[in-house]
Amino acid sequence: MTILLFQTLLYPPPSSFFVTIMSILSCLSLANGGYMETKGKHMQYSKFFNAAALKKDKVQETMLGSRDGMLLLYTPAFLVGLASFAIFGNQDLRFIMLILVLTIHFLKRVLEVLFVHKYSGSMALETAITICSSYTISTGTMIYAQYLSQEHNKPTIDLKYVGIVLFIIGIVGNFYHHHILSNLRTKDNREYKIPKGGLFDLVICPHYLFEIIEFIGVSCIAQTTYALAFTLGTMFYLTGRSYATLEWYLLKFGEKFGSGVKALIPYAF
Structure with missing residues (x-):
């Protein structure tokens, strides 16, 4: 019954080892991140940066201003979405809609960083790179998985x-x-x-x-x-x-x- 439901609502998984592994890793790593948050092991940004820093030994870290750090988080993923319009031409409506909403999502984030949010602290470069990589890779993988799915019903x-x-x-x-x-x-x-x-x-x-x-x-x-x-x-x-x-x-x-x-x-x- 569950398999039939999935077949009704989802494209069959693409024959791509990369996409299969990324599906598993994305879900598990994010779920583990949520679990670690409940245990007090926070990603070091926003209000949790100082709380996490107090628990750590004093180690020299490369720091970014919060605004610069947040721009680093979102800009590469936005550019991936933008570039996808040129890379994947002549696709169906669903594919275009997916690229559009992902691009809008990260464009909104960039504009909020520039014009909405107010900042009072810093962000560790290591944290910024980690989150940036996650957003960028997941955006690219989602678009790529959609591209591969078009060979299926x-x-x-x-x-x-x-x-x-x-x-x-x-x-x-x-x-x-x-x-x-x-x-x-x-x-x-x-x-x-x-x-x-x-x-x-x-x-x-x-x-x-x-x-x-x-x-x-x-x-x-x-x-x-x-x-x-x-x-x-x-x-x-x-x-x-x-x-x-x-x-x-x-x-x-x-x-x-x-x-x-x-x-x-x-x-x-």
Whole structure:
């Protein structure tokens, strides 16, 4: 029954050892990253940079300004998406839609870095390179897997238009809550505050919730095993990250923090 369902919703896995291995590695590595977040072993960026640095021995690290680090994270993946329009010409609508949404996703990230986010710290170069490599390789692999899938019959159920709707909901919701976070900080005060507005009254990471919705949309557009594996891994990672974020806010603000606020899913988790 499960196999039949997968055959109905997904293209058959491409005959590519690289894509098969990357599907497994992407899902497992992201899931492990989410698990490590819940155990206090954070990726060293954002509010968790100083927390992680305090736990480490004093080791000389190459540091980047937060803005430069965040640009390094997203720009190569954006360029991969942009270049794909020229590399893969004369493809079907689904393929073009996939490249378009991935390019828009990372273009939005770059524009947010330049014009929306406010910064108060640094980022380790090692962390920036690790995350940048993950985004760039996963973007290229997703596009390549889509290219290989075109030699197979299409899934019985076409989800690409559902995927577009979910992607739009996700990217708009993600931007809206990023904008709320940005407005918490002023030029003279870059301290972290308890966010209010939007879904922040219900969950501490609504921007992660909408990012998950966004990538569910991407996987519906692609309908490939790699896109599904990457989306599942992203869900696991952001779930772990949101749990760690909730713990961080509880530790920092204590009783000032709303007791009913969840990590990721309103009223549930």
